Amino acid sequence: MTITIHDVARRLNLSITTVSRALDGYPDVAVETRERVSRVAAEMGYVPSRVARQLRRRRADAIGYVLPTPQPRFADPFFSELISGLGDEAAHYNLDVLVSTAPPGEATERAMYERWARSRRVDGVVLSRMRRHDWRVDYLAEQGLPFVALGHSLNAVDYPYIDVDARAGLIALVAHLAEQGHRRIAYIGASPDLMLQTARLEGYRAGLAALDLEADPAWVAEGDLTRQGGYRAATQLLAAPRPPTAIIGANDLTAIGAMRAASERGLVVGRDLAVAGYDGVGEAEHAHPPLTTLNQPVYDIARQLVKMLIRLIAQEPLAERHVLLQTRVADPRLHPGVKAPAHTRAIEAR
Amino acid sequence: MTITIHDVARRLNLSITTVSRALDGYPDVAVETRERVSRVAAEMGYVPSRVARQLRRRRADAIGYVLPTPQPRFADPFFSELISGLGDEAAHYNLDVLVSTAPPGEATERAMYERWARSRRVDGVVLSRMRRHDWRVDYLAEQGLPFVALGHSLNAVDYPYIDVDARAGLIALVAHLAEQGHRRIAYIGASPDLMLQTARLEGYRAGLAALDLEADPAWVAEGDLTRQGGYRAATQLLAAPRPPTAIIGANDLTAIGAMRAASERGLVVGRDLAVAGYDGVGEAEHAHPPLTTLNQPVYDIARQLVKMLIRLIAQEPLAERHVLLQTRVADPRLHPGVKAPAHTRAIEAR
DNA sequence: TTGTAGGCGTTATCAA
DNA sequence: TTGATAACGCCTACAA
Helix, strand or coil: CCCCHHHHHHHHCCCHHHHHHHHHCCCCCCHHHHHHHHHHHHHHCCCCCHHHHHHHHCCCCEEEEEEECCCCCCCCHHHHHHHHHHHHHHHHCCCEEEEEEECCCCHHHHHHHHHHHHCCCCCEEEECCCECCCHHHHHHHHHCCCEEEECCCCCCCCCCEEEECHHHHHHHHHHHHHHCCCCCEEEEECCCCEHHHHHHHHHHHHHHHHCCCCCCHHHEEECCCCHHHHHHHHHHHHHCCCCCCEEEECCHHHHHHHHHHHHHCCCCECCCEEEEEEECCHHHHCCCCCCEEEECCHHHHHHHHHHHHHHHHCCCCCCCCEEEECCCEECHHHCCCCCCCHHHCCCCCC | CCCCHHHHHHHHCCCHHHHHHHHHCCCCCCHHHHHHHHHHHHHHCCCCCHHHHHHHHCCCCEEEEEEECCCCCCCCHHHHHHHHHHHHHHHHCCCEEEEEEECCCCHHHHHHHHHHHHCCCCCEEEECCCECCCHHHHHHHHHCCCEEEECCCCCCCCCCEEEECHHHHHHHHHHHHHHCCCCCEEEEECCCCEHHHHHHHHHHHHHHHHCCCCCCHHHEEECCCCHHHHHHHHHHHHHCCCCCCEEEECCHHHHHHHHHHHHHCCCCECCCEEEEEEECCHHHHCCCCCCEEEECCHHHHHHHHHHHHHHHHCCCCCCCCEEEECCCEECHHHCCCCCCCHHHCCCCCC
């Protein structure tokens, strides 16, 4: 059925050994032989069986990524951008990307990683959305399965990661809002066991402190990084006796949910209430009005992570084991070339 | 290093054959033996090597999906929902999902499918965003690699698919807008070689014809299914001498881009202009104002596609080879429990 | 009910 | 420079 190395060898009157080495570019093959082999192999449409090669070489030629899906129906552009970055970079190295889905922290998730680790289905793993004490880190380290992460946890184990300085980012964002006159700034966060929550909440508080702004505990709400979560939390915040005039969401989806809550309450976002997010997913840019957001170059981070992982797998040294990126406030009103509708001016109101 | 079936067999003083059969649940194993084997195997943390099994069984235990990424940075929630559906369903069957990325119609894309087909890396493939004459269909059929599709093309080859009756959907959508008093309804489509464009444009036209509404060719614009495309097309439409009062986007991203174009022009969407989309991605629901959209249950479709693909791979008969789903207009204002802000009432204006 | 042995398609070792 | 042969880890026809 499928063409094997035997077929090619037979046709050439050569041994499979020679064919194999010719195709893999070993030096101890006569130039002329190599050419004949490559030509005939191509003619016959021969492609080495990946599985056989994997078994022999004891490599999977694949990396894995588990999509954190809190609910079954799950649509976050942040992750489609992440996956597209992983896929693009992996393709350069002829690596496959295995994508699996699991609700974070549950048994299913553990089962996924165990399957991969035990059956050596992947050569390495990319982690994201790190938890403060992340069992995945300990587990993978213990199993000796290479991994890199988007973000970092508090585990004792050292591992390569790329992180974004969310603390600094939020300080800047708070300052940005304060500059526009806001004094009552709220924050909708995420589960406290997530590192991103730790960093962003800390940044939010530091930002307020730096400017001597009031920090009412009632202005800190917990979301779940979904639009629904943002919607619910914002609804509560806005119904309080002293509602905020600006809301920062821990990610863009949260912010978008908050915008909806605001407009359902009859507030015009950008006039009656400022809403800011974090991610820089394209969605934000096209929100109405455009969302002020902290830009994270997810796509590039994903590609970089794959590069790091590959070096790690090959046991080559890494130039930088820990990368900390700075992020900037992207206020669409400041974008050159984009006309800013008057009503997106965020001002103190109510 | 890793525990193999040999280790387990040795520990039990059994042959690997017996261990293998005991674990795979063959009937010709003594009950007591089976129990001992399972217990010890579990104790030792033995998991069969997937690669070895694949080589032997000549199956990949994986399905593939190529994400259509027109640009490198790519973030469409539609696809993250699709992937999460594929992943969830595949997990039930202990199947891996290989995700690759490629710009549609280019050499890279072809290379991806060839790699998978030739090296038998996957047992089957899920296609989406079908082109009118889709080379993938002919190629995969010729290679004998099982596949199912979200949508269908015009190729002569017959294959299992799930499609959404976009024609009927658009007729309903046009009627819905007309009911609200709109007479100048525009449509922003996609590349004409996409089947979805064929069906949606046809539905749009049929919808207008059914109600004897004017069909000005200038009201049909070409987008590219991205927010940017929707933004550009809408900008042009709105700048025309007789601008439309309602715009239908071929997908939700297009519609969201159009909304931005409108608000930049100083129009209030929902009051001065109605905008409708197609996808039912969560994003739409939380747009501001919520977007009228045709709901496609992508997540469920994805799961159903995996089920079909598995039967196809197992060469079991399919109950239905071609599924045509109906879609309904989801107007957020009609959602129970969600208060409709007055300004989302779409009315004839300008 | 259990074991022996061959083979899935490669790559790697060693000898020719 | 090339070839015979032994793995890689598992499954399965066949024999015991």
